[in-house]
Amino acid sequence: MAVSSLRCIQSLGFSSRGRAFFPVGDCSRANARKSMNCRLVFASAKNSDRDLCVESKVETLLDSVKWDDKGLAVAIAQNIDTGAILMQGFVNRDALATTISSRKATFYSRSRSSLWTKGETSKNFINVHDIFLDCDRDSIIYLGKPDGPTCHTGSETCYYTSVNDFLEHKQIEGSRQALTTLYSLESTISQRKAELAVPQHVKPSWTKRLLLDSKFLCSKIREEADELCRTIEENEHGTRTASEMGDVLYHAMVLLALKDVKVEDVLDVLRHRFSQSGIEEKRSRGQQNEA
Amino acid sequence: MAVSSLRCIQSLGFSSRGRAFFPVGDCSRANARKSMNCRLVFASAKNSDRDLCVESKVETLLDSVKWDDKGLAVAIAQNIDTGAILMQGFVNRDALATTISSRKATFYSRSRSSLWTKGETSKNFINVHDIFLDCDRDSIIYLGKPDGPTCHTGSETCYYTSVNDFLEHKQIEGSRQALTTLYSLESTISQRKAELAVPQHVKPSWTKRLLLDSKFLCSKIREEADELCRTIEENEHGTRTASEMGDVLYHAMVLLALKDVKVEDVLDVLRHRFSQSGIEEKRSRGQQNEA
Known part of the structure; x- marks a missing residue:
């Protein structure tokens, strides 16, 4: 080097x-x-x-970059597939330059006055695919894929303390990750699956019924896909399309849970396809071969 | 007040x-x-x-909260549905307290030495659903839904300058939002749709073929949903499930583009269903009525 x-x-x-x-x-x-x-x-x-x-x-x-009076800017590491905010630190000029060249998320430690690369101890590096600057040039996103949990506590991200939960008197420590809608739904489905293993907690629910009867689940997935298609075939309003797509997503995610597949795995597949010339080009080639 | x-x-x-x-x-x-x-x-x-x-x-x-020597902590506003990082600012004690009570993302302006609520001028407020603290208690996520574009430039988010694009000598200003995988795919599909309106740009692609032939698109969506189901019916490996789910998502997103429906609209539907006692409870009730 x-x-x-x-x-x-x-x-x-x-x-x-x-x-x-x-x-x-x-x-x-x-x-x-x-x-x-x-x-x-x-x-x-x-x-x-x-x-x-x-x-x-x-x-x-x-x-x-608009460096502050200490020569620093804010850097936020975000999971490129799920959008989860993994951690936030500060960068100086050297930390940002190192990230650009190494593609491993690197920060400046204000307490140790030195550079540190996330993962240098744990090996859970954050592999940076792109970096974005904000309009003011004093805030940076490291958009990347983590090799494993980001938080030193072993948590997927460092943001696992919900203010709502605290104010509502719930258990606070490690209470709940900052999950966006899709991952919040995934977490709920996963909880329902876990509850099935504890008979005394088995309150009836639609998700549990689907989880317990994969034949029924598959019939629902096919039905919802058909209903989604009919919104275009029958020229229905876009709000109906959004609603039917919600049904497709939800039922398909129950199937993913049954197969122990994460939404993140699916997005990883899509990202790789698109970075390797894309689904469409691959399919297009296939189509040309067929023709 | x-x-x-x-x-x-x-x-x-x-x-x-x-x-x-x-x-x-x-x-x-x-x-x-x-x-x-x-x-x-x-x-x-x-x-x-x-x-x-x-x-x-x-x-x-x-x-x-571990306030810094100026009494500040970092606050990151994130779209609860898409996961997009909208903007980043700083908060002092009053700004965080105001956000907790008003549920509108509020920050402390270091240049004006005063509180400011995002949207107080533009009316594009960020409606905060929950707030998360990180493990060190010096970084905060405002997880919320924006009323409109967040950036003062009119951009959806403040992060629209890609370092990759700059280093590859592409147009830099407003070049590209920091999009995660799903929204990057949505953007690509949207570009293909736009290209259809400009005949000289019509390079053949799978996405364009689907966009031009909704009957064919619907047959693909039904086929991919069927293939997803068969991964559970025929006990295939999870990697096959992830791949088939990728196909379902991609083809369904082409249909969304044709209907001018955003993925964010779909997630908004799902969030509202789950916050109003959930799909599963609703369905469960429906099921009980049927029984």
Whole structure:
């Protein structure tokens, strides 16, 4: 791993609406060589024109961040498949540069005054697929896939304390993850499944009935898919389509629970298909072969 | 709107694993009346036992936050249905207390040294359904539903600048929202639909074929639902279930695009069903009536 020292001095443009933007300028070797004075870690020691060009652009990007009086910005790690907010930390210039080059979510520890890469101890790295800056350029999303639970407590995410639960006097510690709608529904279905193993808790419910009778569940999935199709065949209103799609999703998720498959697994499949030229291209090729 | 002054002096417990937790103590009027010295805004002026109890618990909660040297913590607003990170700001004690009571995402403006509620100018409030604290108690999620675009630029979220796009020399300003897998797929399908209106851009693709032939699309949706069911009927491996569910989702999302229905609309339907006693209870009741 090479450490190159360079700094791009490039003025940043600002649009009339107050948004900063990156200049998409020339990245010639000469231009890049104007650079000096900034540490930036790169995975490759090769100083080809392309490397210098990338280094130059990374420096421009780092210059565009609105660092606070301590040289920091907020960085939020988000699961690319589920959207779950995994953790939040702070980054300085070096931490962000390291994340860009290593693709492992890296932060600046304010208590230890040093860089740290999430997973360096636990091996539960967060593999960063893309990074997004906000309109003010002082807040960053690391959009990535975690190798395992993110929280040092072993929890999937660091956000497991619900204010609603606390105010309603429920058990507070590790009470409930901050789940969005789809994962909240998945969690409910999973609870119903768990309750089936404890006979005294078996209150009748639709989900339990579906879980106990896979033949009936399958008939419902086929029926709901048919009803979804009929909203287009019979030119029904979009609200009806949304409702029928809700039914398809819910019943299909009960089947996923029965098969111990997570929604996240399904999204992982979709992401890989789309990043490998996409379902549509794959299907399109298949179709051409058939033709 | 009443402003009550109270402060709960309650010691906080810490578990052996380093997680702070809230004491679930007695909330009698006497206990609450020990409180003094902290401004907390409540929507109701009624000082019933229950109000005092809630006030007392809110104070305990506010005491448990690890405020920084400026009295601030990070607050991240997240869309409860899509999981999109809408914006990030900072909160002080008053901002968090105001959000708890008003259920509108409220922040502390470091530049103006004052509270501000997102939407007070634009009317695009973020309606907070729950609030989550992280393991360190210095980072907060406002999980809520936005009334409209969150960013002052009119963008759905403030995170629309992709580092990948910048480094790959693509158009940078407003280039691409930080979309997770499902919404990235939705965006791709939407682009294919838009391309159909511009004949010179019509490269063949599977999605376009489906969009152009709704009869064929519906036959695919029914077929994929059937294949999903067969993974349980024929006891296939979970990886096959995940793959077939991916197919169901993708094809159903093409139908949603044709009907101009967003995935977010579907999740909104599901959230409302579950918060109104749930699909399963509703269905269960229906079932009992049938029986």
